[in-house]
Amino acid sequence: MERLSDWYDHPEYYEAIFGTDTEREMDFLLEVGRRYGTGGKRLLEPACGAGRLVAEAARRGCQVVGYDISEKMLAYGRQRLTPAQRRRVRLYASRMETFHRPELEGQMDLAFNLVSTFRYLDSEAAALAHLEGTRRLLKPEGLYVLGFHLTHYPRRKPEHERWVERLGKDTVVCNTHEGLPERRLRRSEMRNRLRITGPGKDLLIETHWYFRTYDLAQARRLFRRAGLRVVEVFDFDYQVDTPRKRGEMRLDSIFVLQPAKSPA
Ligand SMILES: C[S@@+](CC[C@H](N)C(=O)[O-])C[C@H]1O[C@@H](n2cnc3c(N)ncnc32)[C@H](O)[C@@H]1O
Structure with missing residues (x-):
């Protein structure tokens, strides 16, 4: 991969x-x-x-x-x-x-x-x-x-969303994860993973950032x-x-x- x-x-x-x-x-x-x-x-x-x-x-x-x-x-x-x-x-x-x-x-x-x-x-x-x-x-x-x-600051569980789409012969799976909010710093840690698979292809694009x-x-x-x-x-x-x-x-x-x- x-x-x-x-x-x-x-x-x-x-x-x-x-x-x-x-x-x-x-x-x-x-x-x-x-x-x-x-x-x-x-x-x-x-x-x-x-x-x-x-x-x-x-x-x-x-x-x-x-x-x-x-x-x-x-x-x-x-x-x-x-x-x-x-x-x-x-x-x-x-x-x-x-x-x-x-x-x-x-x-x-x-x-x-x-x-x-x-x-x-x-x-x-x-x-x-x-x-x-x-x-x-x-x-x-x-x-x-x-x-x-x-x-919702009292939230005690990370949030997670998942989508799957096709792009030509490839399949794109997108997972976005939002960590627990850090109230004092006014931010949440974010992570996105895009996994692309298809003929001769296996790719993982992982992105990290903070959202306010x-x-x-x-x-x-x-x-x-x-x-x-x-x-x-x-x-x-x-x-x-x-x-x-x-x-x-x-x-x-x-x-x-x-x-x-x-x-x-
Ligand atoms: C989730 S995408 C949304 C793109 C588009 N608005 C849409 O709805 O498809 C976020 C975009 O914000 C851009 N971006 C992030 N921080 C930015 C900033 N401080 N100023 C301008 N663009 C920024 C990224 O490069 C990216 O293209």
């Missing part, structure tokens, strides 16, 4: 796992934009990775800006676009903490960041800088749709500090007709955020 590290150096396997829900996610995002925001088609995806959502939005006629820290993910994202999609897409190498393009300020109808990517921001200052920077890019009625897994932790109060406090108000909350099932009821507590959360009318 060949062993490698960092799944983002292997976008094709990452996409085999995460690419399966892309159309449903885009249906959800555009419908949220219509119901709660401007309904416009200028979109931004911070940490867009290999561009599955960017490409899907461009296919539906949106103008899309995406950026990511990983050159390999971006390269995959660029080469997947058709000429027509390419005319609608701008991709940049940048970090979530520092993305800055003055010409885009106040221009975006809808920004989105799903699958817990926001939790890579490893300090309050980094998360705040990202949220404030994204807010500045939104139109006054624009939205930032931010999906991530909240932390948020309970609901910590998340809401941060949004307020960043000048963003919570317009609605959804579950990870992308059902736009069934927003979360007030007081109902689930960990997988998609926050629909909008610039607050007056500074927080």
